[in-house]
Amino acid sequence: MPGDPTVLTGGALDALVRQIIADVLVVSLERVRPEAAMGADLGAESIDYLDLLFRLEEAFGKPVQPSRWTDFLRRRLPAGNFGTSITVAVVREFAEQEAGT
């Protein structure tokens, strides 16, 4: 269901990102808090990010290339241990960038 990216701000974007993460990782929505680490807390493995990007792409109705995600991570978490430093909030930041461009 292609969405209109312009409406996906603030609370609506929050809700969308949290729901997608809950669906991808098959965890309850309550566990998807902004500070939760995708890997260490929610069990994400590398391929789960491909699933996540695909679902963002569906939601935004436009391509979200995996290379944009890796570029974003390199900028955002230059020295990060991805297992603990990619949090739900970081994913939301990326989604906001993609929704707005």
Added chain:
Amino acid sequence: MAERVVVTGVGVVTPVGTDLAAFAAAVRAGRSGVSRITAFDCESFETRIAAQVGPEFDPAAYAQPPKAAKLMSRAAAFAVAAAAMARDDAALAPDAVAGDRLGVSLGAGGMGPADVDMVEGQLETVVEVVRRSGIEAFAIPSFARVYRERTNPLSMLRGLPNLAAAHVAIQHGARGPNTTVATACTAGTQAVGDGLRMIQRGEADVVLAGGADAMINPVGVLGFSMLGTLSSRNDDPPRASRPFDLERDGFVIGEGAGVVVLEREAFARARGARIWAELAGYAATCDAYRLTDERPDAEGASAAIRRCLADADIAPADVGYVNAHGTGTRMNDLMETRAIKAALGTHAQHVPVSSTKSMIGHLLAAAGAVELATSLLALRDGFLPPTINYQTPDPECDLDYVPNVARPARIGVALSNSFGFGGQNACLAIRRC
């Protein structure tokens, strides 16, 4: 002398029961699991019947973490469930075996990418390409664009046949040898045989061995149907699978999984495990003749049975039961009858032979594993499972096929045969201990 290997656990997912107790009751009662296909709209298909695993099977029930289920093909979900139930049956606690001494050996089909939803997804993609650009413009570049846009990037992982064994290993922390056998209808039997060898070679103390398959999808049914191998007795599904009967018209496609826990006997005894039977022997051969025709002299199949007996050091006269491959195709049943006679000699006329496929259809890469489970039940519970739908004897198939009704019997040794497209033949022997 090689170390003895025993079976300590059995788990099955079948069209007549999604756990061992339900399956045992059904094969003893001679119940058919064949019905009209509900997995997809089969109206335009020549064959509209199959032996399907019922909706009570929950693919997510055994997946840990739950997200693992998302990446499992239907066959992989069957394998994971059967492995979990087999391990429960073996009462093998998480710390009872070191991860690096626990192996996995599974038979798998080659059709994972054809689960019903995946076939539908690919068709919808083609339709979308045509809708956007017209049939004249249909070409791979436009297909690639639309496919990429519509297809979850992880979907390929559901199609790789070796990933069922990977899922099982992850669920059980099985860091020992891990293998996948892809010899079609022989795969489940060969995978159990390979598991036996892993233990005999000293590579593992415990192996989860078996097979899983799920080809009741449009491509699988059409494929076997177009090869002329499927029964099209659509008006009477429970009577369609009739191995060794003169009126047989092909096999009925089934789905499911079977897994056994194999253990080095000394290891099993040391932990006080309950033992089902010794897995006493195994052999595999190939016809090297034609792709799907079996050798008229049945030499490849009979050699597999003879070598299995030799491997187990069993005399033909000691065989108390043969669980046949018994597909219900004209050729298989005739050749298998010849092979049993050639391998067992005069004893063939006295040994009961029956086909589980008469009840559950042909589980393809899972068949050998589920049929081994049938023989284990027969040995433990003291009965011979029947060949149902046996009405009209075929003069060329003249053994005791245990027609229609189970029979009480105390079996000491049972054989389980599997023969596949490709001419690959395999046989397993179990012995009471």
